[in-house]
Amino acid sequence: MPVLRFTATAITTLLLGQALVWMTGLPPFILPGPARVAQALADHAPMLAENARFTATNLLTGLMAGIALGAITALNLAASPLARGLMRPMLVAAQAVPVFALAPIVTLWLGYGAASKIVMVVLVVHFPVASVLFDALMRLPQPLEDLIHSLRAKPMRALLLVRLPHALPALGSGLRLAAVHAPFAVIVGEWVGSSRGLGHVMLMANGRGQTDLMFAALALLAGMGGTLFALADLLQRRMEKGRP
Amino acid sequence: MSAPALRLQGDLWIGDNRLARDLKITAPAGRWTCLLGPSGVGKSTLGRLVAGLPGRARLDGDATAVRGRVAMLAQQDQLLPWASALQNVTLGARLRGAPADHRRARDLLDRVGLAGLHHRRPATLSGGQRQRVALARTMIEDSPVVVLDEPFSALDAGTRMAMQDLAARLLAGQTVLLITHDPLEAARLGHAAFLMTAQGSRPVNLPEGPTPRDVSDLAVTAAQAAIFDALSQRCAA
Structure with a gap:
């Protein structure tokens, strides 16, 4: 059913787009219709596929690394009061800096290649995952707190056997946030400086007035973001399964 | 496993707030002791104190320390x-x-x-x-000591009865502190019982003989009525 609904939405959107082009009579270099964008997708298929692969690889690598680092940060904070005292103010302060403003510096340090894009994604993903998971780890319901206390649990074991499984649904919503933010980060990284990737394709196409190619790259990005979000959504539902 | 007796004497405080004074509660070793009383008088607080759970509660007086050897079963199954x-x-x-x-x-x-x-x-x-x-x-x-904090109160009447029988059989020989609102539960399961109010505690008479006692036993019915009576008097006063 969701597939059917998705298809219906996609077809309606395309039809509306085409209708808009016909009705407004805007020239193709301002608003290319779905037909032209599809043509551009077909014409530049190999080039687009190659750049999409580059972007997708960085996106996924950064996402995985960011989630892993975020989870490790949260577990560390939950496990050690010392870490909480030292790292929490640092984390909050780091969030006051808009990550996108760091893109030029990251590119300066790490170059135009994949590394700077991956680091941008990690920077954006790390915080929501870490803070959402940490909050959930520390917010165990009182009856369960009592239980682990009366069973004389070792703190580390309580963390892994009770707190972490209890926090998984929250981690799921952290993942959804991450899936939304990550594509932003990778594109900003590519805009600031790159020689490959869909963000690079968009900049080049823009410079040459190839609006249809810009939209084609945009469509691929939207597809990536949508797939990622759907995956995160699926994962979250699996994590919430069996919970009251 | 040799079960110890519990002695809980003195004033029960949470922070600067005195919940109950002059408590004199003794739970004989290896037996079931019921704790009855109106809501908010600190029965659960006392139970948590016995179980060694963290909190701001303290008993200002004389209490046997059994920390670390107390199991707890609460109303939520946890x-x-x-x-x-x-x-x-x-x-x-x-x-x-x-x-x-x-x-x-x-x-x-x-x-x-x-x-x-x-x-x-x-x-x-x-x-x-x-x-x-x-x-x-x-x-x-x-654990030699078990605190039961209204463990059966969320169950329907039939299930509750079955659980009472089961618990009485399986926890025999352990020192049990049963916190309950249900006079019948106390009359069926208790070897000793105390009524707890803000002004103090006093022992409640229970039938002799092995537990779980039969609901149709007249002594059980009489004890239940007496507890009801004591509870309603205390609440009216």
Whole structure:
């Protein structure tokens, strides 16, 4: 059913787009219709596929690394009061800096290649995952707190056997946030400086007035973001399964 | 396992707030002692204190210390929703990093009447069945002292009766402090009982003889009526 609904939405959107082009009579270099964008997708298929692969690889690598680092940060904070005292103010302060403003510096340090894009994604993903998971780890319901206390649990074991499984649904919503933010980060990284990737394709196409190619790259990005979000959504539902 | 007697004497405080004064509660070793009284008088607070749970409560007086050897069973079953019945029963050992005794856990689950349901998750069990898992989890701890904080009050009448019988049989020989609102429960299960109010505590008479006592026993009915009477007097005063 969701597939059917998705298809219906996609077809309606395309039809509306085409209708808009016909009705407004805007020239193709301002608003290319779905037909032209599809043509551009077909014409530049190999080039687009190659750049999409580059972007997708960085996106996924950064996402995985960011989630892993975020989870490790949260577990560390939950496990050690010392870490909480030292790292929490640092984390909050780091969030006051808009990550996108760091893109030029990251590119300066790490170059135009994949590394700077991956680091941008990690920077954006790390915080929501870490803070959402940490909050959930520390917010165990009182009856369960009592239980682990009366069973004389070792703190580390309580963390892994009770707190972490209890926090998984929250981690799921952290993942959804991450899936939304990550594509932003990778594109900003590519805009600031790159020689490959869909963000690079968009900049080049823009410079040459190839609006249809810009939209084609945009469509691929939207597809990536949508797939990622759907995956995160699926994962979250699996994590919430069996919970009251 | 030799079960100790409990002595709880003095004033019960939470922070600067005195909940009850002049408590004189003694729980004989290896027997069931019921704690009755109006809501908010601090019965659960006292139970948590006995169980050694953290909090701002303290007993200003004389109390036997049994910290670290007290198991607790509360009204909420406190089961882990993602774990099977068997995993929930072995939780204590796993949390302490000790090897889990699966054979004993299976045996206990059979004895509480959950044969064939060992691998079910709490969400797929009834309220009574969940409380049976929690009972098995409490029993596997082999604690000399067990605090039961209204463990059966959320169950329907029939299930409650069955659980009372089961608990009385399986926790025999341990020093049990049973916090309850139900005069019949106290009359059926208690070897001793105390009525607790803000002004103090006093012992309540219970029938002689082995527990669980029969509901149709006239002595049980009379004790139940007497407890009702005492509770309503205290509340009216």
